[in-house]
Amino acid sequence: MIQGxxxxxxxxxxxxxxxxxxxSAKFAPRQWGFPGGKIEEGETALEAALRETExxxxxxxxxxxxxxxxxxxxxxxxxxxxxxxxxxxxxxxWVWVAPENLTKYDLAPNVMDIYEKAMKNG
Numbered sequence: 001m002i003q004g005x006x007x008x009x010x011x012x013x014x015x016x017x018x019x020x021x022x023x024s025a026k027f028a029p030r031q032w033g034f035p036g037g038k039i040e041e042g043e044t045a046l047e048a049a050l051r052e053t054e055x056x057x058x059x060x061x062x063x064x065x066x067x068x069x070x071x072x073x074x075x076x077x078x079x080x081x082x083x084x085x086x087x088x089x090x091x092x093x094w095v096w097v098a099p100e101n102l103t104k105y106d107l108a109p110n111v112m113d114i115y116e117k118a119m120k121n122g
Contacts, residue, residue, distance in 0.1 A: 003072040005049035006036025007064050008118050009057070010079050015096035016115065017085065018105060019056060022092055032095075033108035035059075036073070045074035053078070057094070058086045067117050070110040077118045 009017040018032040037052035039045055046064070053061055060083055064076035087094050097105065102115060 001072060002039065002045055002069060002074050004036060004038050005045040005052065005074045005076070006034040006114070007049045007053045007061055007076045007078040008034050008067070008114055009053065009059060009061060009081060010077065010118075011096055013096070013098075015098050016102070017057065017059075018095050018097050018107075018111075019087060019091040020093040020095075021108065022090055025090065028108035030092075030106065031108040032105040033111050034075075034114065046076065049074070049076050056088050056090060057083075059083045067114060070113055070117075073110060075110075075114045075117070 017035065019035055020032050021028050021030060023029050035053040035056045036049055039048040049064065050061060053059055059081045061078035062080040064078040067075040067077055085094050
């Protein structure tokens, strides 16, 4: 059952946006992951992914493409967006990461699987 939704945001240089979760986070504390969160009642997975990404980063993603389901998370690829990254209280840091540097970060569950699926679709 889908409970959450994320967007793998990619910039014009092919780098992915990672957010570091706060130490007090219930899920994956201090780990790095993509913007996203829980789906609220009456919301589609896409609506949740767009809302959470905007809340967590201030980015407005345009026309994200579905990547599929990973555990209880629906994932999307967002290559078009407006705004600049400004993180919310749930996160302590953010970074644009080149694919070859992804493994240098302590990644939240499913991050590598979602990235690999995005690359196969790309």
